[in-house]
Amino acid sequence: MITKDDYEQIENYLNGEFQGQQLADFEQRIRQEPHLAHEVANHRQLLDSFSLYSKPNQFKEQLDSIQQEMEAEEGKRTLPIYNQYAFKVFWKKHLPTMAVAASVALITMVSALFTVDYVRSLENKQASNYRALVHEVNNIKQKQKTITNGRIIPKDKEPEVRRVRYSATGFMVSANGYLVTDYHVIEGADSLFIESRAESREDKVVRYKVKEVYSDATSDLAILKIVDTSFVSFVRLPYTFKAGESDLGEPVYTLAYPREDIVYGDGTISSKTGFEGDTTAYQISIPVNPGNSGGPLLDDKGHLIGIVKGKSVAEEGAAFAIKSKHLLKLINSIPKDSLTEPIVLPKTNYLKGMKRPDQIKQMQGLVFNVKVYH
Secondary structure, three states: OOOOOHHOOOOHHHHOOOOHHHHHHHHHHHHHOOOHHHHHHHHHHHHHHHHOOOOOOHHHHHHHHHHHHHHHHOOOOHHHHHHHHHHHHHHHHHHHHHHHHHHHHHHHHHHHHHHHHHHHHHHHHHHHHEOOOOOOOHOOOOOOOOOOOOOEEEEOOOOOOOOOEEEEEEEEOOOEEEEEEEEEHHHOOOOEEEEEEEOOOOEEEEEEEEEEEEEEOOOOOOEEEEEEOOOOOOOOOOOOOOOOOOOOOOOEEEEOOOOOOEEEEEEEEEOOHHHHHOOOOOEOOOOOOEEEEEEEEEOOOOOEEEEEEEEEOOOOOEEEEEEHHHHHHHOOOOOOHHOOOOOOOOOOOOOOOOOHHHHHHHHHHEEEEEEEEE
């Protein structure tokens, strides 16, 4: 399929803007990709149509001359016989030039409309094939939760609060209260809270207020910090962050909040690139739903290898996760003066060698439901 970037490269190629290795690489693509060669030929034919009058200034002078001649004839309308004769001579003389002008104008208009329509259809197709995992307001069926600084609140004492706009997932990256989620989750938020259910007290909710510390829309990542006065630092984080690439077919699993309770999902890395060849992400064979955004992706050895980002609408069970090395890059780029205390990444992997259920028990207290309010 020819993409928007391909059309831009075709335009640059035919305009002679490619040089050296860039030119050689593109011509190699033309030889190897028949559909690209076909589009290049079509585009060259279109440009040849416009070169019918390759000297625009000369063409403009001809049209201006025609206009001046028409204005000169305006004063001779008192002679009907002359007017009829002059009209025939005038059109016979200038019809070829005006026909070309009309043709060029028509080709330009049709080409512009085709290009705009193509780009719009391409963008719509891309948008329909990929979806960020965010709840829409009308689809939320969660109960309203209390906005408060309290740590554990019985259900019968929860007061009426503002409605949650949507929820997603986040997980801890530093034991002193820093966590990560997707940027599209918290964009434009008025207030943010994280919560989870205490395993031994199902009628209680552990909830903390958090704030955005640093975010990057390009990588779709955001760092949050717990600002709740009741928060006490975690003893440790049991997992480590993988800086390198994981292998194709490697078993992986997720923990997330697509609903009120934490949900486990497992699968494999099905591609080392994300949607449309995105090298910053993996494709994974794990079904995901709204609310999975920002959830951790882990391998069997207890390494954090990615952050769930979105899913393919066209392909069942195909999801995408940002690679952990880009999270590490983001953390290292945070200005020191924007942090109240340093982010201390875990250095010891305590999950290695554990069975999967035991790994999940160690993990689930560090994965939170991110509540976004407005």
